[in-house]
Amino acid sequence: MGKQIKFGVILTYISTFINIITGLLITPITLRLFGQAEYGLYSLALSIMGMLFLFDFGFSNAIVKYVTQFKEKDNKKEYENINAMFLVLYSIIGLLAFSCGMFAAFGADKIFANGLTTEEVAKFTIMLQIVAVNLGISFPLKLFNGIIIAHEKFIFSKLITVVRFIINPLITVTILFMGFSSIGVLIAISIVNFLLSLIDVYYCFVILKTKIKLHKFDFRLMKEISMYSLWVFIASLADFIYSRTDMFILGALVNTAAVAIYNVAEVINGLYTKLTMVLSGFFLPRLVQMVSKNVSNHELTTMFIRVSRIQFLLAALVLTGFALVGNEFIVIWAGADYVLAYWVALLVMSSRFIPVVQVLATSILQAKNEHAFQSKLYLGVAILNLAISIPLALTYGVIGVAIGTLVGKIINTIVMNFNYAKVGIEMKRYLKEVFVLFIPMTLVFIIGFILKRLVDVTTWFDILLFALVLTAFYGGIMFRFFMNNSEKDMLVKPLRKIIVRKAS
Template structure:
């Protein structure tokens, strides 16, 4: 329980640090790199992100089955499973390297119509470095999953916090020395390798795991493949949602438009991170609940309890961004990035509900019931892609964002809520009643704040900062007295006692 609570708190600390550092560091980065160079870096990162789906969902499988084996005290099978996954990941790493090399040799074919020779050369170098980084990451990612399964969240989160702080500091030095996007890729690769080696050391010397290469259990491999396949499809969908836009815009418009879209994707990633911070530590616990045959009432209570706390955070961020986001982006990134505000809104508004219900995904993983969600998301993402391409031709980044937004509303809100209620047994009507009551405060505060802010010009950081501070104080005050229930008011620390025995 201490690992769970402290791990969740450290998750929020890491998110807080990530966002604060991003606020300070990204404007400097944008100005040092320039819009074109930043667009090139974002484009390559989005292309390489597709190769991360080659994990095939095995990371979640390691966490689930390790937690299951620990509950059942099946240590020998656990160590055999680690050996099997290490072999699989080595093969995946080699395969990712081959695909990456294929992309490296075809960069000019993909982007020659919108990029010049110098831009294509930089893309090739970054793509090669990122591919090598990914090929190394796959085998060593086994150890990060093991640490999660053993619920050693404190160590894992502290390492992540150290990386969050050190990475931009080194980047600033590199940028001041004249290195640009390629230098950033080199630094990121080095930090990644060091983190992977630390995870390996921790597993071997602290958790004291063993890896057995005794036999390849084909029956077990078939079982985990079925489980992992649906998570793999979900990963593909995520890549279609959040990486395809840069690729499409890179083909039709070039690096500058990609940079504008990439800023919006950065805000989307931050927004999603605030939600996943809680649910990321719950898979082992939910798996244990399922293994102990806990009834739907217990699962629903946990779903709603976590969802309420997530909604408090998500509605605060969303309302604040609607009110202050446009002024903030223009001051933060520059006047050339004003369109990023509208693209970001296309993402954040429909994302709010599925992010509030993120624990539902964890429940599906624990119950090995990812099939429907994964198939649904594949179909919806294909629909999103089919309308995003023509919309992008006419409306650039806004067009891509609208295609994603429509898919999110249909698939992740409407259809999945019906599925959670009818097939999983979660009390969705009660969830929506709770959310409806909580929504009055951000809605009324947002309307009143908009009327007042329409009379003010937030063109200076001081004015913007004071306005955000006043809004934040009012939001916290109103929610404390009229939005929280008695249990939530008793929370002495973030996320304390979310999970009850």
């Protein structure tokens, strides 16, 4: 168990690193090989696929919970039955997703008549059919990854993730260099993902000796599973509305170029989230322990402050750096046609700044079983975001939907901070100790803005040099005036160990 978790965590960070690197390296290549319109079409197809994956309804979490539960009971019959129930459930979901995908494909000429040309609609119809088949097959196979995780085989599960993160971008570039279009890429990636899922199936049946047999369909248990999955699904639905429907709106009401620009911004936002969320996972196990021991809200707040300050230090550096040289980065990285992606990314990154800083709050709410309000609010604000994004898209195009996301996130963040206080978190102390870091963040931005006025930033070397100078200045101010002793130790102690090892 210890080994599985340890190496599973290591592989998680390896996969995150690979995902960031491939995103930075492969995206500009695919942008140029696809072309803006084709890339927008491909992004839109992936967005529709993400929408249909909502048919999961949060059952992925339930698979791990309930398969583990019956496995631990060591009741062979119940274990076989729960596996079979989930297979039946996911087969039905797969059929439903397939049907919806085909319905969208045959209605594409009406849904996207204002945003796509006749030729694009014809190609997009084929892409949606591929998506529908992909989903119809993928859903039943999701069971086997859940079984692997329930058996705590984290190393194998994460290895498959690493392989997927490496193979998919390489396949994409290879297919494009061979002269195929987005349809060929979609087919190739679907085949690769299907083959990787078959490896999960093999591992379950051959290595884990998994048995699947339906003895009876327990409707009482299925009701319990559904209630468990409800709030997970609602949170996922809200997150999807925030992150994916913007591209759907742009595809339906604007054009494929707007979709492509927005997707480039989303790649940047994805990298921002990954870079700023890496450390937070280290503190989660300790938080769970604290809550299970019924520690005071004062201690929980202390932990919340500690993690938030670290998150702030990381997120502020990335956001400030992007605000200063992100425009030049995108022009060099993606091309001048995607310059609007800078403003979209900056708006969305800004909207996510406080939620990134307060990432541990969700875990606290879940541990205290107080997360239902968050899910309801998140869904309500997401629907509001969708409602205001449509007229904003018609008026301001790609910038409009980013403004809608910003407004929604601000509302959600303000209301949730009041809710954190309601459930016992000492928010006055929190705001005093965490938000003081806005002072050095603002100072560094002003100095960076002045510096940029004095020097030209036009090449990769210029961006790198500017980023290094900004990071050194930012780190110096933070370390000297704003970081506490615990935060300083996190930086100094590893360096001391390295120095001691080299000296010995």
